[in-house]
Amino acid sequence: MHELMKEYKLDGQFRWITAQTNRARNGELYRYIADTKGAFVQPAFYEAFGLTVVEAMSCSLPTFATCHGGPAEIIEHGVSGFHMDPYYPDQAAESMADFFEKCRDDPSYWKKISDAGIKRINERYTWKIYSERLMTLAGVYGFWKYVSKLERRETRRYLEMFYILKFRDLVSA
Template sequence: MTCVLPTFATIHGGSGEIIVHGASGFHIDPYQGDKAVELLVSFFEKCKEDTAHWEKISKGAIKRIEEKYTWKLYSERLMTLSGVYGFWKYVSKLDRRETKRYLEMFYAFKYRNLEQSIPIHLDGKVAVNGSK
């Protein structure tokens, strides 16, 4: 994306959050190859019809990066988090058990649903959320 190229990336993991499908790049489900091929072909056909389409997606990618993923933004968030953690640690005199509870709570609120949405291959079948 930072190279100003249209980006096609798996919907699973970080790129699922980074890319806005159709605006700053495209999501591809690696478990559905036919749909991925259709998406790529469709993109290039649209670029052939509308020469500005490539540039539109590329500019959307740069805009997304500048809005969400610059080093300045990252460092500001990191400093805020470290300040909150440092203050909380100072006030509460956290020991390892309390820290573990806090991290478990954070995991439960933030990452559990994301983790459960990732497909898992079991005996040649795809399972999501423990279903087969």
């Protein structure tokens, strides 16, 4: 990568940022990158959830992230960010180059993706939403456990019915 930077005279055009351990500084770092109309790239082979993706998008950074795992659900490809397959680096590079070319041709494009990313996070990934869902699930589980008093065999039948009616279709999709 460093040789490509030299060959194409990209010095000063992008930065490698190592893993950050100072959480208070992360938001400031993301803001600085956003202020210079940069982008966040998370090229992991797999990411279970994608907290860095949520953080970057909430700081208004257009985000490119792995299509394997959580970021595939967080990002709406081409709307609020971009999926990339780290197993195909040429396609990922082409996607990033295409994004910055569109930004050069249409200065409002960066803001369009940035705003859509913030909107996506505010609609689905805030602490308020998470805590409300958690409390709802806890309430449903607590109520079900209190009311049902099911034996082990009955519980297993209930879970099998749930799997057959709902989960199996989700897995196959």
